Amino acid sequence: xEPNDVIHQSTRLRLMAAxxxxxxxxxxxxxxxxxxxxxxxxxxxxxxxxxxKAGYVLIEKDFVGKRPRTRASLTKDGRRAFARHxxxxxxxxxxxxxxGAADRYRP
Amino acid sequence: xxITPQDAARALKEVEQVADRSSTLMGYRAAGPSLIxxxxxxxxxxxxxxxxxxxxxLFWTFGDAIGFAGSFLLIPRTQGVGRIxxxxxxxxIVAMVSAAASATLLQIRSAETLTAFFTLLVGSVYxxxxxxxxxxxxxxxxxxxxxxxxxxLSHPPxxxxxxxxNGGGALxxxxxxxxxx
Numbered sequence: 001x002e003p004n005d006v007i008h009q010s011t012r013l014r015l016m017a018a019x020x021x022x023x024x025x026x027x028x029x030x031x032x033x034x035x036x037x038x039x040x041x042x043x044x045x046x047x048x049x050x051x052x053k054a055g056y057v058l059i060e061k062d063f064v065g066k067r068p069r070t071r072a073s074l075t076k077d078g079r080r081a082f083a084r085h086x087x088x089x090x091x092x093x094x095x096x097x098x099x100g101a102a103d104r105y106r107p
Numbered sequence: 108x109x110i111t112p113q114d115a116a117r118a119l120k121e122v123e124q125v126a127d128r129s130s131t132l133m134g135y136r137a138a139g140p141s142l143i144x145x146x147x148x149x150x151x152x153x154x155x156x157x158x159x160x161x162x163x164x165l166f167w168t169f170g171d172a173i174g175f176a177g178s179f180l181l182i183p184r185t186q187g188v189g190r191i192x193x194x195x196x197x198x199x200i201v202a203m204v205s206a207a208a209s210a211t212l213l214q215i216r217s218a219e220t221l222t223a224f225f226t227l228l229v230g231s232v233y234x235x236x237x238x239x240x241x242x243x244x245x246x247x248x249x250x251x252x253x254x255x256x257x258x259x260l261s262h263p264p265x266x267x268x269x270x271x272x273n274g275g276g277a278l279x280x281x282x283x284x285x286x287x288x
Contacts, residue, residue: 003110008110008118010121013118013121013122014121014122014125016122017121017122017123017125017126017129018125018126018128018129019129020126020129021126021129021130021133022129022133023133026133028129028132032132036125036128036129036132037125086119086122089110089115089118089119090115090119092110092111092112092114092115093112093115093116093119095112096111096112096113096115096116097112
């Protein structure tokens with residue numbers, strides 16, 4: 001199993017973790033993602049764009065009254081990729097616990 | 108990319124923490140509309156009880172029916188129908204039966220004390236819920252318990268108006284607060 005380089009970056013991992021528990025029809029707003037990920041405005045925009053480009057996150061922009069609103073949700077591909085990445089991390093951890101030869105992953 | 112078991116453990120812990128915080132946030136947002144509805148029910152029923160105290164039982168039966176039906180309609184819209192399980196209904200029924208049995212055993216006769224007693228129970232339920240779903244809901248429970256104790260023990264003139272403004276108002280404000288979480 002391979003690690004997912006797009007997801008494994010720390011801020012993007014937190015963004016995916018924040019979006020993963022949401023029901024399919026729910027989204028998180030930019031300010032909520034900022035609070036959950038601990039990222040700055042600029043950083044958050046960049047990381048969301050990377051995840052959107054990978055097809056993992058859907059970004060929706062609209063207006064509430066006169067205020068712009070940005071919301072994000074996971075795509076089906078994103079949900080699947082994140083679950084696979086978690087499985088990969090658990091495998092690494094299990095191998096480490098077993099004291100097996102593959103105590104670290106090197107591609 | 109090199110990932111050691113320590114890196115994997117750290118990443119999984121981070122995922123778990125963020126996912127927990129995200130679930131708490133979603134819980135707050137899901138609870139908001141229901142709390143606003145219950146606040147309105149609480150406010151109106153208490154005002155009606157102040158005007159026609161001999162019909163308090165009828166007003167509460169009607170108000171509770173609206174509150175439960177409304178919550179049932181609101182929660183699926185925010186959390187998904189699948190989340191409402193038979194366990195939720197069973198919990199609700201057990202809580203109601205226990206509350207009614209406790210009120211009977213304690214021989215509460217006054218309608219005002221009965222109102223304060225049930226308000227206290229609702230506050231306790233919010234506190235228990237808050238232990239699982241987040242500090243804001245726990246704080247709301249504490250606020251309801253304190254209000255019901257203070258108003259219930261002091262029995263001020265226009266008891267029901269106090270309960271309407273403090274209890275109902277607190278629930279409505281808390282609902283808006285949670286919705287903005």
